Amino acid sequence: MITNSTMKSSSISKSTNANLMMLLKTVGHGCKRIIRNPLTAAGLVVVILLLVIAVFAPWIATHNPLAQQLSNSLQAPSAEHWFGTDEFGRDIFSRLVYGSRITLYIIALVTIIVGPIGLAIGTISGYFGGIIDTVFMRITDIFISFPGLVLALAFVAALGPGLEHAVIAIALTTWPPIARLARAETLQLRKADYIVAVQLQGASATRIIFRHIVPMCLSSVIVRLTMNMAGIILTAAGLGFLGLGAQAPLPEWGAMISTGRSYMLENWWLVAAPGAAIMLVSLAFNLLGDGLRDLLDPRN
Amino acid sequence: MLTFQLSNKRFKHFFGGLSSVAITLLGLLALTFFIGRVMPIDPVLSVVGPDADNSTYEQVYKEMGLDKPLYTQYLYYLNDIAHGDFGNALLTGRPVIEDIARVFPATLELATVAIIFGIVIGIPLGVYAAVNKGRAVDHIIRVISLFGYSTPVFWVGMIGLIIFYAWLNVVGGSGRVDLAYDGFVDPVTGMLLIDSALARDWDVFQSAIKHIILPAFILGLNAVSFITRMTRSFMLEQLSQEYILTAQVKGLPKRVVIWRHAFRNILVQLLTIITLSYGSLLEGAVLIETVFAWPGFGQYLTSSLLLGDMNAVVASILLIGLIFISLNLLTDLLYRVFDPRTRK
Numbered sequence: 001m002i003t004n005s006t007m008k009s010s011s012i013s014k015s016t017n018a019n020l021m022m023l024l025k026t027v028g029h030g031c032k033r034i035i036r037n038p039l040t041a042a043g044l045v046v047v048i049l050l051l052v053i054a055v056f057a058p059w060i061a062t063h064n065p066l067a068q069q070l071s072n073s074l075q076a077p078s079a080e081h082w083f084g085t086d087e088f089g090r091d092i093f094s095r096l097v098y099g100s101r102i103t104l105y106i107i108a109l110v111t112i113i114v115g116p117i118g119l120a121i122g123t124i125s126g127y128f129g130g131i132i133d134t135v136f137m138r139i140t141d142i143f144i145s146f147p148g149l150v151l152a153l154a155f156v157a158a159l160g161p162g163l164e165h166a167v168i169a170i171a172l173t174t175w176p177p178i179a180r181l182a183r184a185e186t187l188q189l190r191k192a193d194y195i196v197a198v199q200l201q202g203a204s205a206t207r208i209i210f211r212h213i214v215p216m217c218l219s220s221v222i223v224r225l226t227m228n229m230a231g232i233i234l235t236a237a238g239l240g241f242l243g244l245g246a247q248a249p250l251p252e253w254g255a256m257i258s259t260g261r262s263y264m265l266e267n268w269w270l271v272a273a274p275g276a277a278i279m280l281v282s283l284a285f286n287l288l289g290d291g292l293r294d295l296l297d298p299r300n
Numbered sequence: 301m302l303t304f305q306l307s308n309k310r311f312k313h314f315f316g317g318l319s320s321v322a323i324t325l326l327g328l329l330a331l332t333f334f335i336g337r338v339m340p341i342d343p344v345l346s347v348v349g350p351d352a353d354n355s356t357y358e359q360v361y362k363e364m365g366l367d368k369p370l371y372t373q374y375l376y377y378l379n380d381i382a383h384g385d386f387g388n389a390l391l392t393g394r395p396v397i398e399d400i401a402r403v404f405p406a407t408l409e410l411a412t413v414a415i416i417f418g419i420v421i422g423i424p425l426g427v428y429a430a431v432n433k434g435r436a437v438d439h440i441i442r443v444i445s446l447f448g449y450s451t452p453v454f455w456v457g458m459i460g461l462i463i464f465y466a467w468l469n470v471v472g473g474s475g476r477v478d479l480a481y482d483g484f485v486d487p488v489t490g491m492l493l494i495d496s497a498l499a500r501d502w503d504v505f506q507s508a509i510k511h512i513i514l515p516a517f518i519l520g521l522n523a524v525s526f527i528t529r530m531t532r533s534f535m536l537e538q539l540s541q542e543y544i545l546t547a548q549v550k551g552l553p554k555r556v557v558i559w560r561h562a563f564r565n566i567l568v569q570l571l572t573i574i575t576l577s578y579g580s581l582l583e584g585a586v587l588i589e590t591v592f593a594w595p596g597f598g599q600y601l602t603s604s605l606l607l608g609d610m611n612a613v614v615a616s617i618l619l620i621g622l623i624f625i626s627l628n629l630l631t632d633l634l635y636r637v638f639d640p641r642t643r644k
Contacts, residue, residue, distance in 0.1 A: 238587055241590075
C-alpha cells in the first residue's frame with residue numbers, strides 16, 4: 001500500500017513538474033507578447049504598481065490616513081499634503097495609498113468567491129446537460145436579467161451596508177457570466193475523445209469534471225475574471241459612493257468621493273484624486289484583460 | 301400585422317421564447333420576494349410605528365400574512381403584484397406604483413437624450429476606427445472607449461459640475477430646471493423638454509436643456525464606448541467580406557462602399573446593441589441622478605434604499621428587471637423580423 005501510494009505521488013509530482021515547466025514556458029512566452037503591446041504593458045505596470053503600493057502602504061504614505069487635524073482641514077494640494085486634506089484635515093494622498101488595500105481586498109475576495117462558484121456551476125451544467133443544465137441556466141438568466149449595480153444594491157439593502165456585505169453582493173452579481181463561459185467551454189469538451197477515453201476507464205463524473213474539464217476551462221475563465229475586475233472596482237466604488245459599501249472612516253475611494261461631495265464646488269481636490277485613482281486602476285484592468293483576451297484568442 | 305407574416309415554425313419559436321421569459325419572470329419575482337423578506341427591517345413596525353402595543357402589533361402581523369408559511373406568503377405576493385398592488389411607500393404614503401409612474405418620465409427623458417449622444421458619437425467613431433484599422437486613429441479611439449468603460453460615472457458627473465457649472469457656468473446645476481422655473485409647466489408627458497415645448501414656454505425649455513445636457517452626456521459616455529466598440533467590430537466583419545472587395549474593384553467611391561454597402565449590413569446588429577445599451581443606462585442613471593439631484597427613478601430607488609422603504613425598493617428592482625427582460629425580448633424579436641438570415 002505504502003509503496004503504491006509513494007509511487008503514485010512520485011509519478012504525480014513528476015507530471016506536475018512537467019506541467020509546471022510547460023506553464024512557466026507559456027507564461028514566459030505570454031509575458032513577452034504582453035510587453036510587446038504597449039497598452040497591455042501599461043495596464044500590467046499599473047496593476048503591479050497597485051500591488052506594490054498596497055503592500056508597502058505604511059512606508060509610502062506620508063501621514064496617518066485616519067489622524068484628524070481639524071485646524072488643518074480642506075487644505076489645497078501643497079508640498080506638505082500632495083493631494084490636499086479633507087474636511088477632517090486628513091491627508092488625502094495617504095488615504096488613497098491605504099485605500100488601495102481596500103480595493104485589492106474587494107477584488108481578491110470577489111474573485112476568490114466567484115471563480116470557483118462560476119466554474120463549478122458552469123462545468124456541472126455543461127457536463128450533465130438535461131434538467132440540471134436547464135435549472136442552472138434559468139437561475140443564471142434571472143441573475144443576468146439585472147444590471148450589476150442594481151442587483152448589488154438590492155442585496156446590500158437586504159444584508160445591510162458594509163464592506164463585507166458589499167463584497168457578497170458584488171459576488172452574487174458577477175458569477176453568472178463566469179458560469180455561462182465555463183458551460184460553453186464544457187459543451188465543446190464534453191464530446192472530446194480524451195473525455196470519452198476517461199469515461200471508458202470508469203472515472204467518476206466528479207473526477208472527470210474537476211480533473212479533466214476544469215483545468216481546460218481555466219485560461220478563458222481567468223481572462224474573464226481579469227476583465228471583470230474593472231467592473232468590480234466600479235461597482236464597489238458606486239456602492240461606496242451611495243453610502244452602502246465601506247463605511248467611514250475607512251478610506252475606500254468611492255466613499256471618499258461621497259463624503260467629498262458636500263465640499264466639492266469649492267474644494268475640487270477632495271473628489272478629483274480618489275476618482276482618478278478608481279479610473280486609473282479600472283482602466284489598467286481593462287487594458288490587461290483586453291490584452292490577455294487577444295493573446296488567448298486563436299483568431300488573432 | 302407582423303404576426304401574420306410569421307410562419308408557423310417561427311410563431312412556435314417565439315412563444316417558446318415567451319414561456320422561458322415567463323419562467324425567468326417567476327424567478328425574478330421570487331428573488332425580489334426573497335430580498336424583501338431578508339431585509340433587516342420589520343415590515344410590521346413600519347406600519348404600526350414604534351409606539352404600538354403588543355396586541356396591535358400581533359393583529360397587523362396576522363393581517364399581513366406573516367404567520368403563514370413562506371410559500372403561502374409568496375403566493376400572496378404574486379397575487380398582489382398581479383393586481384398591480386405594490387403597497388404604499390413610507391415617505392410619500394402613496395401607492396408605490398403611483399410614485400414610480402411620477403418619477404419615471406424624468407429618467408426616460410435623461411436616458412433618451414443620453415442614448416442620442418451615444419448613437420451620434422459612437423457610430424461614426426466606430427466606423428472611422430474600423431476603416432482605419434491598426435492605424436494610430438484606431439488605437440486612440442480604442443483608448444478613448446476604454447476610458448468610457450473605466451471611469452466611474454458619478455465621478456465624471458462631479459468633475460463636470462465643478463468645471464462646467466462652478467468654474468465656467470455654462471450649464472445649469474442640479475435638478476431638471478432652474479429653481480425660478482420650477483413648477484411653471486404642468487406635466488403632460490412628464491418629460492420636461494416635451495412639456496415645455498408643448499406649452500411654448502421657451503424660457504423653461506432653454507433652462508431644461510441647460511440642465512439636461514451635462515448629466516445626459518455623462519450618462520451617455522458608457523453607451524458611446526459600447527456602441528463604438530461594437531460598431532467597430534461589426535464593421536470589420538463586413539469589410540473583410542468579398543462583396544466589399546468586389547465593390548472596390550468596381551471602382552465605387554470609398555464613401556459609398558463604407559456607408560451604402562458595409563454599414564447598411566450592420567444596421568440590424570446595431571439596432572439590437574442600441575436597445576441593450578438603452579437598458580443598461582438605467583444602471584448609470586441610479587448614480588448620475590444622485591449626483592445631479594435629478595428627480596427620477598434612480599434617485600427614488602436610492603433614497604428608498606437609504607430609508608429602508610421595502611415596498612418601494614422591491615417594486616423598483618422588479619421594474620428594472622422587467623425592463624431588462626422586455627428589452628432582451630425586443631432585441632430578439634428585432635433580429636428575427638429584420639434579419640432574413642435568422643429565418644428558417
